Amino acid sequence: MSCFTGLSAFPITPASPDGQVDTAALRALIAPLAAAGVDSIGLLGSTGTYAYLSRAERRRALDAALDAAGGRVPVIVGIGALRTDEAVALAQDARAAGAAAGLLAAVSYTPLTDEEVFEHFCAVATGSGLPICIYDNPGTTHFRFTPSLVGRLAQVPGLRALKSPAPDPDTVAGHLDALRRAVPAEFRLGTSGDWNAAEALLAGGEAWYSVAAGLFPEACLAILRAAQAGEAARARGLNARMGPLWDLFREFSSLRVMYAAAGHLGLCRADPPRPILPLPEPVRRRVAEVVDRLALA
Template sequence: MFTGLSVFPLTPFDDSGIDEKRFTHLVSRVAEAGVDLIGALGSTGNYAYLTREHRGLVARLAVETAGDVPVMIGIGALTTGEVLALAEDAQNAGASAVLLSPVSYQTLTDEEVFGLYEDVTKELSVPLCVYENPRTTQFTFSDELHGRVAALPNVGAVKTPGAPLDQAPARIAALRNTLPADVAVGFSLDEFGAGGLGAGADVWFSVIGGLLPAECLAITRAVAQGDVPQALALSERMAPFWDLFRRYGSMRVITAAAAHLGLVVPPNLPRPLREIPPAARQEVAAALDALDVRA
């Protein structure tokens, strides 16, 4: 399950709640494209801004719509009790895996993060993917902590930010020296996806793949066929998005791209978040046009 391309669709919503029709359309698009794993309620899915009721609905819709494609559900929350409740909801919905980052208001210690995963993995019947997202959580895993957490029962993968092309082989080697052999290694920053797969990562956890699955599958398949230079060239065509991600954050940019394609209705960001400026939206449109993307 934790191989190839894992994608994270947006969660369309408005003041009245989840836009079920648009969400299921986004999920069906990536499922029909042939991605390897669908991640609902990741950072791009706005999980941190949704109620438990909304998250349960999204989990059920994702599993029902994905067909034969496995679905991983994000269960991150501020307290262990909330995480356990969300894990139960995800499993009841039929999730094939869960995704957990150490979300907190107070900065967590290594022992607190280990305790979170220890408490949660004991209650799981599906694999867990450890989500390291220091930009959002303000917590960075040491390799030693990754190894301790990955040794817990039901841990199936580690989702890390990744590393630039020249550093990717060493980063992957360091993780493989620390993690159990059966725990997959994946990169999550899209600009490092092609290089990470080419350097031996098991999976690319892709934000942009939730909107542009065909383009990302072309990269993944090029690596699988041994043509890493082609994968890197295809990734370079998407470089305007990598630049926009760095400037505005991937969720804002992907939301703007989805709106341009008519896949979501703006505003699709929870306040206080705001849309990117008009000039940036024009850059998003130009990047989509350069790739000849159609909804």
């Protein structure tokens, strides 16, 4: 089965204030994901704070994650960078280390045109030989991939899949249909945005790139399996049960909430990289209450 289908779990990347990855803590986060049977591990995504780590630290994180996964679960690793040559080098590092694929966002300070993004992705794919998932994350990159651009990129060897934010339930089917009509049959379409994932899966999404699964894989796998079996009512019910967590994600960002949840569970004591601040104590208590009430520990 492709590493671009099923449930991809995205953990945080514990690191010191000066950006040194805590590889022991990262292994402790990765091992339960592999044991739970997720379909892939999404290392160094946005929740994994890839943009805040040096190339050397990103390689250390990848080596630790691959070791913790033990070959049981493919690892998809973030390879986004401001410069094309840096992204190529990160993709080459990932391939050399043994990652299954790369996750490439259109990272830029200056807003990019479609043609600039197309050339960037072509250069990284052809320059590395690493299978790549296109990472559409307009909330951080301020660039949105249109179906027509995705269709062009899907013709480039090595560009195999798309991770896009799932829209609201009433538009997700149309979103996926427009993308499916633009790409070859073998090109995989997956979504992020945990609170809309159940509807995206029921509408035909082939992968769920999940932040919550980075700490709570069993709960997310239950939603995925119900959707895959066509059990819409069960998938929606399980998703509704996770509503308090989704509410926290929307209000405070999933990244901040996951750091607080990991601390509450005693899995690591790391804070997000500055200038991102940890959640204030009253909000951390809310996170702890939700985690405990949903029996997610």
